[in-house]
Amino acid sequence: GENVEQHPSTLSVQEGDSAVIKCTYSDSASNYFPWYKQELGKRPQLIIDIRSNVGEKKDQRIAVTLNKTAKHFSLHITETQPEDSAVYFCAARRAQKLVFGQGTRLTINP
């Protein structure tokens, strides 16, 4: 089955700097890659997603890149703000199943 690895597990950056979180997946048939933001005790919220036929997607301060050949995708957050502090999960979908990475706890230091 699909296996998703996510790094780093924790990330601390200064406010205004950029943050990058990376994920790799194992199943080349996976075709959809969402990123979720989860605050403590809350549900995951979709922040951006990318399909396998696209290499990059951007939405304001958030961007995602996908390298199908290498089977890895990354989340980029620019001009970070304190409210960006949360746990971020990448995921990969094949058929019906969505498999999550281990999560990255992002802390933005003022």
Place this chain on the structure above:
Amino acid sequence: GAVVSQHPSRVICKSGTSVKIECRSLDFQATTMFWYRQFPKQSLMLMATSNEGSKATYEQGVEKDKFLINHASLTLSTLTVTSAHPEDSSFYICSARSRDWGNTGELFFGEGSRLTVL
């Protein structure tokens, strides 16, 4: 956007009792619902996939007799934790996909249910 409601948000029960958690899609028909389990500071682990009108498909290592899933309608799926024990304490989250899964791909998550078994 699509709304998925989960109830109860918190439940505390005694060891040996059963607990039912409901997951409802409020403004769309969910042909498929997914149940996840999340331990503190860990990722979401898929427990089972629930299709309306048919038996749920359980992931490897998940006891189907322990975690009973019913998806009787296009807007409701239930998870019953039977004979709960302290090790079943966890955050349970449901998610649902709408009929146009193939176009959007997005999953909509419930608020989650925190189960504590004493």
